[in-house]
Amino acid sequence: MPDSPAPLLRVDGLRIGFADGEAVRGVSFDLSAGEVLALVGESGAGKSLTARTLLGMVPRGAVVHGRVRLEGGPVTSAHLGRRLAWIPQDAMSALSPVHRVEDQLAFAVRAVARAGRREALTVARRALAEVGLGPEPAGAFPHTLSGGMRQRAVIAMALVNEPALVVADEPTTALDPERQEHVLTMLRERCAATGAALLLVSHDLAAVRRHADRVAVMYAGRIIERGPAELVLGRPVAPYTRGLLASLPKAGLPHRSRLPVLADAPPAPGSAGGGCPFAPRCRCAADLCRQQEPTLRAVDGRAVACHHPLGEAV
Numbered sequence: 001m002p003d004s005p006a007p008l009l010r011v012d013g014l015r016i017g018f019a020d021g022e023a024v025r026g027v028s029f030d031l032s033a034g035e036v037l038a039l040v041g042e043s044g045a046g047k048s049l050t051a052r053t054l055l056g057m058v059p060r061g062a063v064v065h066g067r068v069r070l071e072g073g074p075v076t077s078a079h080l081g082r083r084l085a086w087i088p089q090d091a092m093s094a095l096s097p098v099h100r101v102e103d104q105l106a107f108a109v110r111a112v113a114r115a116g117r118r119e120a121l122t123v124a125r126r127a128l129a130e131v132g133l134g135p136e137p138a139g140a141f142p143h144t145l146s147g148g149m150r151q152r153a154v155i156a157m158a159l160v161n162e163p164a165l166v167v168a169d170e171p172t173t174a175l176d177p178e179r180q181e182h183v184l185t186m187l188r189e190r191c192a193a194t195g196a197a198l199l200l201v202s203h204d205l206a207a208v209r210r211h212a213d214r215v216a217v218m219y220a221g222r223i224i225e226r227g228p229a230e231l232v233l234g235r236p237v238a239p240y241t242r243g244l245l246a247s248l249p250k251a252g253l254p255h256r257s258r259l260p261v262l263a264d265a266p267p268a269p270g271s272a273g274g275g276c277p278f279a280p281r282c283r284c285a286a287d288l289c290r291q292q293e294p295t296l297r298a299v300d301g302r303a304v305a306c307h308h309p310l311g312e313a314v
Helices: 047-054 101-112 117-130 147-159 177-194 205-211 239-246 287-291
Strands: 009-018 021-031 036-040 063-070 084-087 165-169 197-201 214-219 222-228 297-299 302-304
Touching: 009 047, 021 047, 021 222, 036 047, 036 205, 047 063, 047 165, 047 197, 084 147, 101 117, 101 147, 117 147, 147 177, 165 177, 177 197, 177 205, 214 239, 222 239
Parallel strands: 036 197, 036 214, 084 165, 165 197
Antiparallel strands: 009 021, 009 063, 214 222, 222 302, 297 302
């Protein structure tokens, strides 16, 4: 049999520590060309910190260990804007308020390619048209556009130089549900058209179910369940994943019905102790869970870090 192609991105044992403890603890995953991998979990799980560290956006005071390889080599500043692109939560943080949208994309093109101003502007306008922004919004200043239009402009900017990997950190947080679905669909389709892999950071499990190929669920700085989206979100085995999914609104639920919620809050970095960090919130927890932190192991077609992976939902 021929060897499988090497992954586009390989993260191995990523650890990110601060003075008060480690916020990311031994995160590992692969991402192949053309694939959509979602990092999900509650706020503070380490999702955005993991994603930003891949881009070299390491917070001051952080100590990073582990290995990150993009296309077989270390990630450097030369990758940004060329082979590696970022889509932030807030589109305005990526757009200059004093330049027209099409000019900003043209700047991005000229920073990478040896193109004249007119050629770069043509490429920029084509990229904006591909995300549904015609001549009028393309020639406007960002503050005059709607939130959805600004987010589409940022997607066009991220993809204009056809990167190998796009990292999207909660890219639709500021949008209403209808615009969220439209933007995520467009982002996935544009990445597929260029062959780019997409690392999607999100807390929206319903959207992730529709758009991701694989899912990695993070809790207290670790991946606790990882595998194909249809398995992890369709038949979750980790109590934490099951608890997250149980809290989602369901079609046909009577008005004013109360949804199950995860009790308490995740532990702060460095405060989880020696056992499973989810044990204080888990109805399945036994003495072993409080004494020994589980490691990832294969269960039912995915990897899961849990001593009782098929236990009762939280």
